[in-house]
Amino acid sequence: MIFKIAWRNIWRNKLRSLVVMIAIFLGVWSGIFINALSLGMTNQRTENFLSTSVGHIQIHHPDFLEENKLNFSIPNFDELNNNLLNINGANISNRIRISGMISSANGALGGNVLGITPEDEIKVSTIHNGIKEGEFLGEYKKNRVVIGAKLAHKLKVKINSKIIVTFQDQNNEIIASAFRVQGIYKTANTRFDEMNVFVYRQDLERILQSDQLIHESVLWMDDKTIVDSTITALANTYPNLKVRSWKDIAPDLAYTDDLMIQMLYIIMIIILGALAFGIVNTMLMAILERQRELGMLMAVGMNKLRLFMMVVVETIMLSLISGPAGLIISFFTVGYFKRNGMDFSAVGQGLEDVGYSTIVYFEMQPSFYWSTLVLVIITAILSSLYPAFKALKLNPVESIRGL
Amino acid sequence: MNQFADYNPIIMSIIKTNNLERFYTEGDVTVKALNGVSLNIEEGEFTAIVGPSGSGKTTLLNVIGGLDSPTNGAVEIANTEITNMKDNELIDFRLKNIGFVFQAYNLIPVLSALENTEFIMLLQNQPKEKRHARAIALLEEVGLKDQIYKKPNEMSGGQQQRVAVARALASKPKFVLADEPTANLDSKSTGDLLDIMLELNEKEKTTFIFSTHDQRVIDRAKRVITLEDGKIISDETK
Structure with missing residues (x-):
C-alpha cells in the first residue's frame, strides 16, 4: 500500500512532478550525451595519434x-x-x-x-x-x-x-x-x-x-x-634497447584517457547533485501541502519508520520514472552519433590543430549506463532524506489543525 | 507511583483521567486549556464533550487520544497509563486501541473509500483477505456499499465522514474519538452520521466520545460533559 500511495501521490500535482521528471530526464540525457561526445573526441584523438605513426609499441636505440x-x-x-x-x-x-x-x-x-x-x-x-x-x-x-x-x-x-x-x-x-x-x-x-x-x-x-x-x-x-x-x-x-608503449611516448594522451573515465563520473555527479536540490524542493513542497494528511497518519498509528519510508519511496519513484527514460533515450542518441558522427566542420581547423577529428563519433562504455542508474538511485535516496526527516518532525496535533 | 491510587471508580472504566492539566504558554501568558479534569468513561458510552470555543474540548480529546501530553495529571486507557509512554509506544497504542474521526475527514485523497478503510488494518499487518472483507462490511454498515471504489474528491462531505467512521472502526478500537465530526456537514448528513454512530453504539457497543457544539449532536448524546475554561462544569447522563 505504501508503494501504491507513493505512486499516486506523485501524480497529485502532475505539473510539479513532470517538471522535476523532465529536469531529471534532461540531466541524465545531457550528462551522458556530453560524456559520450567527450569520450568519443578523446578516444579518436588517441586513435588518430596512434594510427598516424606512433603505433602501440616503439623500439629504439x-x-x-x-x-x-x-x-x-x-x-x-x-x-x-x-x-x-x-x-x-x-x-x-x-x-x-x-x-x-x-x-x-x-x-x-x-x-x-x-x-x-x-x-x-x-x-x-x-x-x-x-x-x-x-x-x-x-x-x-x-x-x-x-x-x-x-x-x-x-x-x-x-x-x-x-x-x-x-x-x-x-x-x-x-x-x-x-x-x-x-x-x-x-x-x-x-x-x-x-x-x-x-x-x-x-x-x-x-x-x-x-x-x-x-x-x-x-x-x-x-x-x-x-x-x-x-x-x-x-x-x-x-x-x-628502449622499448616504449604509446603511453610512454604520449603520457599526456594516456593521462587524458585515464582522467576521462573519472571526468565522466564527476560530470554526472555534478549534474545529479544539482538535480538533487530540485528533488528536495519538490518533496518539501509536497510535504508542506500534505501536513494535515501526514499528521492524520501519525495520529491513527502510522509509525515513524513507515512514514519515513513512504516519503523515501515516493522520492525514489519520482526519480526512477525519468532517470531510466533519460538513460534509454541517451542510449539511442549516443548510438545514432556513434554510427553517423557529429560534424564539427564549422570549427574543424581549430580541432585539427590540436589533433581532434572534425567528425566526432560518440563512444560510451555500457557499464557507464548502469553506473549512472546507480547514481540516480543514490541521488534519489539522498534527496529523500531531508524531506523524510522533515515529515517525521511534524506534530500530529498541529498538522491536523493545519497550523 | 500510580496516580490513580486515590481514584476509586465504582464501575470499571475504559478511560480514566485524573486531575488533568494542560497549560500552553503564549509569550508571557499561560493559557490553561485543561485545568483539573477528572472523568471516567465506560465501555459503550455515547458521550458528547461540549462547551464554547476555547473551553478545552479538543485539547481533552487530544490528551485522551495520546496525541498531546498533559502538563500534569494522568490518563489511563483500559488499565494502561499512557501519560509516560514514549512516542513510538504511543503510536502503536493508538493503532491498537483508539479510532479517530476528524472534523475535516482527513481521508487519504489518493485512496478509494475501500482502501482508506483498509489502511488502518494494513498498518496492523492484518492479512489482505481479512482486511478487505472487514472494510467492505464496515462500508456497507455506514451505507456506502455502492461507493467503495470512489475517491474522497468524488464523494460528498457526509459520505467522506462516514468513510472516516468506517476507517476509525476498522482496527476494532476500544473507543472512537471524534473531534467536531459534524462541523462541516449539512443537517441531513449530520442526521445520517448520527444515526450510523448511534446504531453502531447500540448494536456493537462501540464507545464514542466526541467534542461538539452542534445542538443536534448534543440532543442525541447519552451523556453530555460540559467544559468551560478547561474545567468540567457539568456532567449529565440522560
Missing part, C-alpha cells in the same frame, strides 16, 4: 631518443626483426628516421623524413587512407615522397613538384637529396602533417649507403590488451 643521430640505429636489427615477426597479432614497420630540412623553391621547414617499406607501413598506420592528392608509396619508384597537406601548402608544392631534403649523415656530412612529390596526405593532426614526410626506405639506404640503418620499429597490436605484457617481454629480452 636508447641514445637515438636523446640525440636523434643517424648512428644510433637499432643494433642486431635482423635478430630483433625475426623475433618481432614471431609475436602473434603484431604488425611491424621498421623505419629509418631522419631529422632535416625540407625545402622547395618557395621555402624551407624543419621536419622528419621517415624511410618506410610501404607494405609494412600500411599495417601500422593510416597515412595511406588520408591521401588527398596523388597516391601513397607503393610500387617502387626512385626518390618519391609523400608529404602532409599543411607542409605542401607552406612549401607551395603540388603533385610531381620537387622538394629537397637536407640532413646530416652518419659522418656528420651534409647531404641533400631531391624527391618528387607522389602524394599529399592529410590526417586529423595538422601539426603532424606539417612535420613528417614519407619516402621509400631503400632510397635512404642508398643515399646513406647502408642497409642496416633502422632507427625505429613500430608495432601495432591486433589485441591491445597484450601491449603491456609484450613490452615487458621485449624489454627483458633486449635490455640494451
Whole structure:
C-alpha cells in the first residue's frame, strides 16, 4: 500500500512532478550525451595519434631518443626483426628516421623524413587512407615522397613538384637529396602533417649507403590488451634497447584517457547533485501541502519508520520514472552519433590543430549506463532524506489543525 | 507511583483521567486549556464533550487520544497509563486501541473509500483477505456499499465522514474519538452520521466520545460533559 500511495501521490500535482521528471530526464540525457561526445573526441584523438605513426609499441636505440643521430640505429636489427615477426597479432614497420630540412623553391621547414617499406607501413598506420592528392608509396619508384597537406601548402608544392631534403649523415656530412612529390596526405593532426614526410626506405639506404640503418620499429597490436605484457617481454629480452608503449611516448594522451573515465563520473555527479536540490524542493513542497494528511497518519498509528519510508519511496519513484527514460533515450542518441558522427566542420581547423577529428563519433562504455542508474538511485535516496526527516518532525496535533 | 491510587471508580472504566492539566504558554501568558479534569468513561458510552470555543474540548480529546501530553495529571486507557509512554509506544497504542474521526475527514485523497478503510488494518499487518472483507462490511454498515471504489474528491462531505467512521472502526478500537465530526456537514448528513454512530453504539457497543457544539449532536448524546475554561462544569447522563 505504501508503494501504491507513493505512486499516486506523485501524480497529485502532475505539473510539479513532470517538471522535476523532465529536469531529471534532461540531466541524465545531457550528462551522458556530453560524456559520450567527450569520450568519443578523446578516444579518436588517441586513435588518430596512434594510427598516424606512433603505433602501440616503439623500439629504439636508447641514445637515438636523446640525440636523434643517424648512428644510433637499432643494433642486431635482423635478430630483433625475426623475433618481432614471431609475436602473434603484431604488425611491424621498421623505419629509418631522419631529422632535416625540407625545402622547395618557395621555402624551407624543419621536419622528419621517415624511410618506410610501404607494405609494412600500411599495417601500422593510416597515412595511406588520408591521401588527398596523388597516391601513397607503393610500387617502387626512385626518390618519391609523400608529404602532409599543411607542409605542401607552406612549401607551395603540388603533385610531381620537387622538394629537397637536407640532413646530416652518419659522418656528420651534409647531404641533400631531391624527391618528387607522389602524394599529399592529410590526417586529423595538422601539426603532424606539417612535420613528417614519407619516402621509400631503400632510397635512404642508398643515399646513406647502408642497409642496416633502422632507427625505429613500430608495432601495432591486433589485441591491445597484450601491449603491456609484450613490452615487458621485449624489454627483458633486449635490455640494451628502449622499448616504449604509446603511453610512454604520449603520457599526456594516456593521462587524458585515464582522467576521462573519472571526468565522466564527476560530470554526472555534478549534474545529479544539482538535480538533487530540485528533488528536495519538490518533496518539501509536497510535504508542506500534505501536513494535515501526514499528521492524520501519525495520529491513527502510522509509525515513524513507515512514514519515513513512504516519503523515501515516493522520492525514489519520482526519480526512477525519468532517470531510466533519460538513460534509454541517451542510449539511442549516443548510438545514432556513434554510427553517423557529429560534424564539427564549422570549427574543424581549430580541432585539427590540436589533433581532434572534425567528425566526432560518440563512444560510451555500457557499464557507464548502469553506473549512472546507480547514481540516480543514490541521488534519489539522498534527496529523500531531508524531506523524510522533515515529515517525521511534524506534530500530529498541529498538522491536523493545519497550523 | 500510580496516580490513580486515590481514584476509586465504582464501575470499571475504559478511560480514566485524573486531575488533568494542560497549560500552553503564549509569550508571557499561560493559557490553561485543561485545568483539573477528572472523568471516567465506560465501555459503550455515547458521550458528547461540549462547551464554547476555547473551553478545552479538543485539547481533552487530544490528551485522551495520546496525541498531546498533559502538563500534569494522568490518563489511563483500559488499565494502561499512557501519560509516560514514549512516542513510538504511543503510536502503536493508538493503532491498537483508539479510532479517530476528524472534523475535516482527513481521508487519504489518493485512496478509494475501500482502501482508506483498509489502511488502518494494513498498518496492523492484518492479512489482505481479512482486511478487505472487514472494510467492505464496515462500508456497507455506514451505507456506502455502492461507493467503495470512489475517491474522497468524488464523494460528498457526509459520505467522506462516514468513510472516516468506517476507517476509525476498522482496527476494532476500544473507543472512537471524534473531534467536531459534524462541523462541516449539512443537517441531513449530520442526521445520517448520527444515526450510523448511534446504531453502531447500540448494536456493537462501540464507545464514542466526541467534542461538539452542534445542538443536534448534543440532543442525541447519552451523556453530555460540559467544559468551560478547561474545567468540567457539568456532567449529565440522560
